[in-house]
Amino acid sequence: MPPSLPALIGCRYLLDVRSILRILADNIKRTGLPVPGDPGLLTSWSTGLDLPEKGDVILYTGGLYQLLPYIEEFAEYLEKLEGGKAGGLLLKAAGKLRRLASLSKIVVRPSRERLEYSRQVLVSIVELLKSAGVEIAYPRSVDSYSGVLLYDMGLDTVFKEHARKVAEALESVGAKTIVTIDPHTTHVLRKVFPRYVEGFAPTVKSYIEVLAENIDNLQFKQGDAGRVVIHDPCFYARYEDIIDEPRLLLGKAGYTVVEPRRSGRMTYCCGGPIESIAPRLSRRIAETRARELDEAGGEIIATLCPICYSNLRRAYRGLGLERDIQDLSILLYRRLGP
Amino acid sequence: MSIMLEKVLEDIYKGLEDPEFSMAISRSVSNAEGKHLRVKESYPYVEDLRLRVLEAKKKALENIDYYIDQLARSLERNHGVLHIARDRDEAQSLLGDLVGSGKLVIFSKSIVAEELGLREYLESLGNQVWETDLGQLLIQLEHGKPMHTTAPAIHLTIEKAARLVREKLGAELPSSPEPEDIVSAVRRFLREIYYKADVGISGANAVAADTGSIVLVENEGNIRLVTGYPPIHIAVTGIEKIVPSLNDAISYALVQAAYAGLFPPTYLNVISGPSNTADIEHRRVYGAHGPRELHLILIDNGRRQALLDPGLRDHLRCIRCGRCQWECPVWHHTANKWGGPTYGGPMGVLWTAITLGKEAGAELSMLCLGCARCDEVCPMEIPLSSLIRGLKRVYSSKI
Structure with a gap:
């Protein structure tokens, strides 16, 4: 029996989370990837x-x-x-009709x-x-x-x-x-x-x-490379205790590392982990973080995780701010050389 | 009570779209975040107290029946009465029997009372009931939900608080009131109520099994009046608040205050029985200047079951200091709109799972980022993010 109209209207502005999870699990089972490709x-x-x-x-x-x-x-x-008004319904229907792949292809x-x-x-x-x-x-x-x-x-x-x-x-x-x-x-x-x-x-x-273990082998260009605000990812900082290494590397590459409010072990989440469940809440968290990275007063914002990069980039765009946000590897690579 | 993630999100989004709500939360967070670190820097012995409480809680939870028995004997020795309630219905019925109807009842802010719907229940019996903690009174006036464990009205801006006090209490306030104006108006309103109240109801920060003492920490001074002025004092608390000794219980309250970021606490109350005197011929009389009766209602409401569940057991160590809330990125944007009907934030998701069932907690768990800032600051070393991830498994098992 299909869900009643009031039940659907009740969540008309919201995604049906279990449908999203079903799409995710289904994609991985079929292709090994979370999105079709x-x-x-x-x-x-x-x-x-x-x-x-x-x-x-x-x-x-x-x-x-x-x-x-x-x-x-x-x-x-x-x-x-x-x-939009169709969110919950559309995803539910997509899940029901098993047209997951076609939905995802559009996406x-x-x-x-x-x-x-x-x-x-x-x-x-x-x-x-x-x-x-x-x-x-x-x-x-x-x-x-x-x-x-x-x-x-x-x-x-x-x-x-x-x-x-x-x-x-x-x-x-x-x-x-x-x-x-x-x-x-x-x-x-x-x-x-x-x-x-x-x-x-x-x-x-x-x-x-x-x-970092092989830092002595790395040759970087001489001179000041600018002020970089570092955004530690939660998983490196709190789960894996990787905090000093990126700072050492940035320092050796000639950057001045600027610590934002809430950094190192108490770094702040970019909102990424809930972006497919609660996109608007996720974005608000990203905007909060984007603002405080901005307030730290650097020229470049360094991320160490693709999810952080993506979420913060979108947050700046949403806030109407143009900011130079770069992955750590890009920042280090561009300084390689004698 | 069933909880649906999509409904929770709907309410959260209302909050995100309400600039007054967002601004009030953000102001409070910037004042409160990391405050426990400053307390610990100034008072390094707080760390020793924390470790003491951690051990005491582990010991008490592992031997809960032993300590409940010991508490019962200690309280009896002190002329207090212990009651045990299995669930919400039993708690309401016990309290109803003790209070009756047509009484003036004052509360001193208790999240367990909120969990059990005690204020509303006593009102339904025909009692006049007032909250006396300022934040909690504002919640009562707006028919809302506490938005933080130790600071229930953090979502209200001064303008909104003034509006409530003006409209619901008929208080006269200047057109652009200062916080002091609101505090004075509430103080004037409550004075007579304290004096006339028949029953005072408090929670407990901790309960000492060896002395039967109830320990309560506060800043406003309302707890002393609620527990000291009316002829009957009833304390309501969960079984997990029991610790072996009075030393542990006092440490517990101090650690709670330190991690709430409110240190030193203005008042620390130890209540070991009804008020009494032996000043006349050295004969003990109960009911001197304070209450002549003391009742302690111990609540189970899912806690014993949780003790048997490896996915929830550790959370019974929670001392509800609210530190995880002050540090959680989700909570910073939702306050207690995320966490359940009574509790909120990371610890709230787990308390909801304990008191309303794991399926209810599971719906809420899906909004956890797993960022583990809460794990980092919890004084009781509860692996909050791992326990919440366990609830996600419950949620996702039903796709």
Whole structure:
């Protein structure tokens, strides 16, 4: 029996959260990705880079940087839906009719500029690692989405199955160290996978930790590179205790690090984790953070996580403020050199 | 009571679209955030007290029946009476029997009383009931919900508070009142009520099993009047407030005040029985200047069940200082509109799960960012974000 009209009217301005979760779980089960797309989108950035497939130290991107332009589009679409009268109904209908893929196809169309930015981040990370003297391999067939969103949303059954597949693939290449590139993938691989996949206990390091360990090998240009306000991501700062490393690296690259209100261990969330459930609330949190980063008085705002980058960027746009917001890897890469 | 995430969001969005609400919350947050750190810097021994309370709470919760028995004996020795209520209905019925009808009843602010709907229940029996904590009185006047554990009216700007006091209490206030004007008007209004009240009802910050003492911390001074002036004092609190000793209970209240950011507390009350004197021929008489009867109603309402549940058990250590609320990015934008009908914020989601069931808490859990700022500041080291993630699993198991 369809829901009664009053029940629907009651939430006409709101998204039906369980429908969103169903779409998410369904996408991951079908394609391994949270949004529909060709799995090749995770690895296409590495074309033309001379990266070996095998090695003791391997790069596992976890896909967040590559997927973020798509997720961002999805969230914007949801926010529009939420603001409109059809939100709850449309998603519910989509879920019911199992036309999930067609709905998502309409949603996901990121701009060339956003896709290019993600590619630049990934290339910068690889170049930084190479400059630090790290022999990094990239087994393309093993790279995948880590499933972190499933874990965050409490979709444990789907997550567990997904984690098992990812762990099996990672174990098959027999690497000594897995290098991750974003805080969520770092955390989920290092602390969560071992709880869900029996016997999985690899050495996982964020590329930021690896760069800091090899900081003496990194050569940066001389001179003052400007004042950078650092936005610590929650997962690095509180879950993984990665706080000093980005500061060390920025300092060596010639930047003056400016601490905003609420930084380091007490850093503030960008609102990202609830953007697909409560887009308007998520945006308000992002705006609060964007304002306080702005008040810190730097020239550039540095993010260390694709979700933070995306959310803060949208928040500034919403506030009508043009701000130079850059991923840490881009800031470090542009200072490489004698 | 069923809670639906979409309905909760609807109310949250109303708040986001209300500039007065958002401004009031944001002002309070910038005053309160991180305040516990400044307290701890000035009074380093607060850390020792915190560790003492943490151990005391763990010990008491692991042996709850032992300590309830000990408390009952201690209270009896002091000529107080212990009552135990399993749920909301039993609590209301017990209180109804003690108070009766046609009485003037004053409350000193108790979130457990809110949880159990006690004010409304006593009103329905034909009693005249007044809250005496200023913030809580404003909540009563607007028929609203407390928006923070220790600062219930933080969502009200001075203009709105003045409007309520003018309209509902008939107080005369200047056209652009200062906070002092509102405080004075409420003080004048409540003076006579204190004097005439038949029953005073308080909560408890902590209860000491070894001495049967109820410990209450406050700044306004209303708790001393509510618990000291009327002939009958009834305290209502959850079983999780029991700690082994009076030393633990006093530490508990001090830690609560420190983490609420209100330190030193203006008043610390220890109540171990009805007022009494032995000044005439050294013969003990109960009912001297203060109450002649003291009742303590201990509430279960889901707490015992939660003790058996690894997904909720740790949360019974919560001392409701409200620190997690002051530090939570979601709460900064929603106040207690997120957290449940009585409680709010990260700790509220879990108290709702304890008192109204895990499914209710699960609906609310989905708005948690998992950012773990709450974990970082909780004096009782409750892994709030992990427990809330556990509730997300309950929610998502039903997709």
